[in-house]
Amino acid sequence: MEVSNNIIQNIKELIRNAQNNAVRAVNAERVLLYWNIGKYIVEEEQHGKEKAEYGKYLIKTLASELQKDFGSGFSSRQLELCRQFFVTFPIANTLRSQLSWSQYKLLLRIDNEDKRLYYIEEVCNNNWSARQLERQINSQLYERLLLSNDKEKVLAIAKQEAIPDKPIDIIKDPMVLEFLGLKPQDSYYEKDLEQALITNVQSFLLELGNGFSFVARQKRIQLEDDDFFIDLVFYNRLLRCFVIVELKTHKITHQDIGQLQMYVNYYDRTEKQEFENPTIGILLCADKNDAMVKYALPEDNSTILASKYQLYLPTEEQILAQLKNEEE
Known part of the structure; x- marks a missing residue:
């Protein structure tokens, strides 16, 4: 007896979809975890009398304790990124489920809010990988588009609030x-x-x-x-x-x-x-x-x-x- 090729392909597709959904779920939990860690760090810092010195001490102490139980993934550098993540994106429900932690780390390097928003929209619209996002940031895509367009038009097209009406x-x-x-x-x-x-x-x-x-x-x-x-x-x-x-x-x-x-x-x-x-x-x-x-x-x-x-x-x-x- 032969098994229908359709049923084989359909089941394979089910497995692939389940795997992709699992990866997305893990990624979303990871991003939210790092955001919450950053939130706790910032809120604790605000209780310190000497914020700058206490902040350094807090992150160093946390890193030392967390790495005992959870490994090198919670180094001082990683905790500082979590802190910066919360400061840069202080509202949890504005986080994009399509973005991975690797992509958010790249975005944290961008100081200009409009520029950062542009790349967020482009990642979501075009399903860029972290490597593709890094390449576009390094090649100054946003700045090159500004050479022929105003900032509002560039952002509107990225956010799909405007349709490009001319090639440029x-x-x-x-x-x-x-x-x-x-x-x-x-x-x-x-x-x-x-x-x-x-x-x-x-x-x-x-x-x-x-x-x-x-x-x-x-x-x-x-x-x-x-x-x-x-x-x-x-x-x-x-x-x-x-x-x-x-x-x-x-x-x-x-x-x-x-x-x-x-x-x-x-x-x-x-x-x-x-x-x-x-x-x-x-x-x-x-x-x-x-x-x-x-x-x-x-x-x-x-x-x-x-x-x-x-x-x-x-x-x-x-x-x-x-x-x-x-x-x-």
């Missing part, structure tokens, strides 16, 4: 592609960059922005007797449109813009359905001339974007300096 709301400039492992001094071709992006497609989609899904690579289109190949094609469910990405390892030229415009026009006229928005084209280039891009496109252009890529993570000072220049 979610597409970053510059893009940081350090996950490719390519070094600035390396000599490589566009096909190498394309292959590296495809190999790391999950990280690339994360860097592209929210709502992207992969459609095609080297998409062939035929115009009479001529063949053309589009580097990468994506679809964005938030913007409800196709997104074409052309890769250039040189400084952008007006010929590059013309080529991309042709691809965008083709998709608008042959692939786009009536309910979808116009196709977006992104030129991902090693360098760009903003003035040339401006005059090579119509004044009301909203579908062609040029985004410079970087093969390394920018420092916070570099991002803040760029933000300052934009404001002046």
Whole structure:
């Protein structure tokens, strides 16, 4: 007798769901435990006459006692994090069940409340792992989005209180592609960059922005007797449109813009359905001339974007300096 494959798959799915639910339950209890420990520490500190000195003594004493029964997971450093956790998130019912303790520890490093709120919303919306969250914080995602948007718009989109109505709301400039492992001094071709992006497609989609899904690579289109190949094609469910990405390892030229415009026009006229928005084209280039891009496109252009890529993570000072220049 044969057992139905459906019942096997259904039971496997039940087991996986139960395992995932168990992990989430344990994570929620762990986060709440550390929050309550921090609450007790802060409340006890407030009873001390010399708060600073008593606080240090309290944490040191607690660590010594707790580690006797519960091991090294309750070191002075861990208890100080619990204290900081409660101070930063003083209302228990505002804690997010989707966030792990590892993610909360990363968020505790952020002093800016708006910036911290932005990353919390993005973790919940996109199911980022702790590693993905750390990468986005280190690459200054929030600051890069502020280069082209105001703070209120960035936070509203993250909290899903506003829908992105134009590409620049979610597409970053510059893009940081350090996950490719390519070094600035390396000599490589566009096909190498394309292959590296495809190999790391999950990280690339994360860097592209929210709502992207992969459609095609080297998409062939035929115009009479001529063949053309589009580097990468994506679809964005938030913007409800196709997104074409052309890769250039040189400084952008007006010929590059013309080529991309042709691809965008083709998709608008042959692939786009009536309910979808116009196709977006992104030129991902090693360098760009903003003035040339401006005059090579119509004044009301909203579908062609040029985004410079970087093969390394920018420092916070570099991002803040760029933000300052934009404001002046």
